[in-house]
Amino acid sequence: MTLTLSGVGYRYAGAAQPSLLDVDLELPNATVIGLAGASESGKTTLCLVASGLAPRTVGGRIRGTIRLDGEDVDAWPMHRLAERIGIGFQNPGTQLSQVADTVFEEVAFGPMNLALPREEVVERTWDALDALRIAELAERDPRRLSGGQQQLVATAGLLAMRPTHLVLDEPTAQLDPAGTRLVADAIGRLAAAGASILVAEQKTDLLANVASRVLVLDGGRVVRDGPVDEVLGDPTLAELGVAPPSAARLRMAVAAAGIDTAVLGSLDG
């Protein structure tokens, strides 16, 4: 159950410059990989390409190969890919179906389209709503929720699909700390159940919690790729426009003052 990108480049239609260059990425099952980078470094583009939306629905030109469990997906139509790879957009408004009048129907929309038995659709929908603690929103109109609530509803819709591969573009951008924690827990549970997940985030604290490996993009290229502690603990990270996680930043500030960071004790959790 591995998603593999080899030498992938991508240029939007009409763009003078490519937005991605020579990206290699292997996303094995039961793994969370974090994607960091400054604004406009290519994170969203990589999410679109890894999920197959670019170029299929976005246009533009792609190079290199994308394989799902060893099979080249180049000729696969979007609907076939969508059964295997879920994507969560940065703006939850984009994600909502716009046809569901209640949150329950919104979250059930995806599994219903998989032609699952009714009982299973209902069970998956409540599971997803419970996981993000939004069961009390079930009867509300999804179009009339706050941005944070919409982001949780959109994420619940993805969870209900029980995807084997999931690409999330800043899934907590609009969330308060409590919502962010719920999404982090949900990502962890999905991965524990065997899913492979790519998460693009500015919040490196979240990546430090959920990811085992982190890639950093700069100008459309992968400029860092390694174990989470190594990449996010690198003092040169800030030069790439990425704020280090709180713990790494605190250690760096203490070390810079000539104080032994051992006094801080464990900064985990």
Added chain:
Amino acid sequence: MAEILVTGLVHVYREGAVRALDGVDLRIAAGERLALVGQNGSGKTTLVRHLNGLLRPTEGRVTIDGTDAGSMTVAQLAAKVGLVFQDPDRQVFSGSVRSEVEFGPRNLGGRGPELATAVNAALEATGLAGEQRTNPYDLGQSRRKLLALASVLAMRTPVLVLDEPTTGQDARGVDRVRAVVDAVAGEGRTVVAISHDMRFVAETFERVVVMRAGRVVLDGTPADVFAAGNRDVLGSTFLEPPLPAIVGARLGLGATPTDEALVAALETRPSGR
């Protein structure tokens, strides 16, 4: 410059029995940098929408420099309080970055060199000086958000209200927002910002107001609000102090809401290094 006085403010949304604000009292002095924090749904956005007249109180009142906001026209309020929305796509509409930023100050009567100066300064502060002819929708989401900030900044209102200014911003974007807050407050103007980012709050603001279920539950400096004794109250709103505050409390170093404060406390503690 303007003083804001909020007294017994209650807001009940028409469609429901939801008391979004349940009796808020707040005095915000001119030139203050105030962060408003709390869970989604705690009433932060409802509160700031009363400051520029987007919402009118169900009970209580808001005065700006002694004048009841309810008796001021939208135009009068717009000249006093600039509000930057969380989602830039709710306010961006022009065909170019420059005309977007010109729109507000022009409506307030700005013309000629004075207008140009205000617009240029706002573009410079948000790092958009090189994008004046760009269509706003050709900017990425994060820079479009900085554009929304620039367009309100250019109005040079005595009060600037920012709703989640750092969401979707990278490290450089957060630094820009912080520099804008410092510069505006440095001119004696007031900045009120809603934020979920406690690190940004502790490093940028001198006063933190914590809301829960439509009420103010904590109000003080970052050192006060993020002090060990308030951990339970913060926890009741699902907020956590920034990491240096937690570590400082654990090491018995007192209130250390920022990395800087923690390092200073470590340097001066009796046992030395």
